[in-house]
Amino acid sequence: MAIYHLEAKVISRGTGRSVCAASAYMSCSAIYNDYDGVQHDYTRKQGLVWEHVFLPDCAPAEWQDRAKLWNAVEEAEKTKDSRLAREFVVALPIELGRTDWINLLSKFIYQQFVNEGMCADVAIHDTDGHNPHAHIMLTVRPLNENGTWQHKTEKEYLCARDGEEHGFTAAEFKEAQKDGWEKQYQYKVGKKKEYMVPSMAEVQGLERMSKYPKSTKYGRQNPISERWNSDEQLVVWRAAWANEVNLCLEQKGLEERIDHRSFADQGKDEQPTIHEGVAARAMEKKGIVSDRCELNRQIKRDNALLRQLKAEFQKLVKAVQDSIPALAQTMEKLRANMIVFAYQVAYASGIVTRTREDMADVVSGFKQYNTITSQIKQKLAERKKLLAEKQNLSPLQFSENRRLNARIAEATEELEELKSEKEQIMTTFGKSDDKGMKNVKAWIDGREEQIKRAESAEAKYSAELDKALDEYHELEARSEGLDPDELKAARLSLRPEEEKRAVSKVEEAYGNSYDFAIMREAKKQVADLLDEEPSNPTSRSLRETLKQKQQEAQHREVSPGPISRDLER
Secondary structure (H helix, E strand, O other): OOOOOEEEEEEEHHHOOOHHHHHHHHHOOEEEEOOOOEEEEOOOOOOEEEEEEEOOOOOOHHHHOHHHHHHHHHHHOOOOOOEEEEEEEEEOOOOOOHHHHHHHHHHHHHHHOHHHOOOEEEEEEOOOOOOOEEEEEEEOOOEOOOOOEOOOEEOOEEEEEOOEEEEEOHHHHHHHHHOOOEEOEEEEEOOEEEEEOHHHHHHHOOEEOOOOOOEOOOOEEOHHHHHHOOHHHHHHHHHHHHHHHHHHHHHOOOOOOOOOOOHHHHOOOOOOOOOOHHHHHHHHHOOOOOHHHHHHHHHHHHHHHHHHHHHHHHHHHHHOOOOHHHHHHHHHHHHHHHHHHHHHHHHHHHHHHHHHHHHHHHHHHHHHHHHHHHHHHHHHHHHHHHHHHHHOOOOOOHHHHHHHHHHHHHHHHHHHHHHHHHHHHHHHOOOOOHHHHHHHHHHHHHHHHHHHHHHHHHHHHHHHHHHHHHHHHHHHHHOOOOOHHHHHHHHHHHHHHHHHHHHHHHHHHHHHHOOHHHHHHHHHHHHHHOOOOOOOHHHHHHHHHHHHHHHHHHHOOOOOHHHHHHHHO
16 A cells, blocks of 8 residues: 655765765666766666656756766765765655656656756666655755856854954955954964954954954855755655645545654554665565564554454444443453453563563673773773883883883783683674674664564553543443443353453464463453452452462562462463
8 A cells, every 4th residue: 555655865975975876876877976986887786667867947958967967966065074965765656657656756856846946866666566666866055047056055254343243154244344344363362362353453462373264163054955954844845745645646546645744643543663674675585584574564463453443442432322231342342452452561561571681691791892892992092102102212211111111011911801801702792803793783773672662562552551441431430320230240241252352353463472371461450450350269269379378478578489480380
């Protein structure tokens, strides 16, 4: 079905990226980068469906060749951390075809980007026939009407006049200078350096310390660039993409729709799925279960179960009347739903607990590794400093030479001990170098993400359980005028079938991950929440026995742990 996905990125030299490489990759072509002299060849890459370059009217026609366009961008940017381009990755509706995708993208790009003065390089990818998406690369520097680049930021000088300070660009300063504004420079005032205007410094006979005038740290941003870079504009683009896709689906007579808002903003209780990535999907194709893909599958099953439970209960609420059979059925249906929610809470809580236990030794070992790595760096710096001191020392300074030799030997010995300890730690992880330890860090990060997801699920289903409990109490209030014994009898007659239904739903949703012990605990928790008496003498006897054993254990000041194991048996 159609899904909403719009991912915004910035291609920057600061992160080691090149727009020539990015464009060659998405267009499955070869582009030579004049800036660094590297040839980027992706002509063997598969999955390209369509590619095109869109230009505004003011752009040079030769930029229709993407190699010339992006080399012009590389040439315009001078700094080593320049922002080169903006990239969007959007999911395309699988219900539409190639022609519809092209028309949809063309309209969206012209309206939102090209008409604003941006050059756009776009490519549609669909490697496996199940994940159609488009890459859109956009220029970030505005264009003049003659096709030359505008500035992204201008130097802004902090000028002074009569004790007041104000920022001016170079062009603005020419006019401001006529009104008495002066640039400020650093002057030496005693042992300090202070900024002041030249006219004031001349009176005091001060010496200028720098030829550079005082200015703002980042300069003044081009208003067009400022708008393009704003969070508000990104929201506009996200909404515009959803609107265009929905309009296209409607014109094709399709019922599917997408929404750019988060689940929380839409008022949905469902969990959003996570981004799986190419590596995870490649693992799945090889028959290897990816943690991220498996997590998404469970999230989808949980969401489907939640929708089903709510739909069923809402039907009953609409149909219920203040009669014993109808009320009994509704209350038991709600109770069964509570068992499902209690199971989901306990299941998520178990994931958190088990994952933390699995991580404990690894995290502890990795902290030791980081500590020792830091100590090695400090010791290397200390030894390097000692060696430099010795090198600058005269051979005739015998005493100082002996002292430095002793300290260097001591530092070298400590360094070897630290390296040996570090190697032992890496060996426990089955790694031989620092590169291998990065995989350990990635493993820890993955487990921490898993914990966050499980904690989020636990909180969500706890809220669902609390909401169901409030609804249950409302139904109890409606039953006050009815015969309590008759209502209880009617409910108990329905309970086995409703509990069986709840178990079946959970088994279907969790598959091989279903845990009988968690279900048993979920049933007990719901019974406790509803202040229910045990439904049979055996259960009552078991609870009383447990309570009695716990009291005896407390009396003997012995841990009641074995009692819990007896209960499990």
